[in-house]
Amino acid sequence: MAEHTHESDVLWNEFHRVVNMSSRELSEWLRTRSAGETTEEFPDQAGTPTGQEVLRILNKRRTDLEDGDLHVMRRVVERVHAERRDDLEPTGGQASWRHRLMSIGHDPLKPV
DSSP: OOOOOHHHHHHHHHHHHHOOSOHHHHHHHHHHHHOOSSOOOOGGGOSOHHHHHHHHHHTSOGGGOOHHHHHHHHHHHHHHHHHSOTTOOOOOOOHHHHHHHHTTTOOTTSOO
């Protein structure tokens, strides 16, 4: 279990601010993105590894986080901030850009 600190609280809050898709929305998106014309991956294997990690974190309580979860949360927060304005106001863009962000739980068209 990860140590509970002020830094981890700030990270937890920011992660849940930038990951604006629910676990159900993310799960459905990952399955949709992974489905082929004739095949579909198992739900727990659909999507990117990072998307699956985000999904697992969304289903955890704050007290159940592990050090690896904090690393994933940090990466996701940094990636969303690198590709978005800080205010995270709904923004349109290229479909491929939106889909990449949605694969880690952030829909740029959805209000925070």
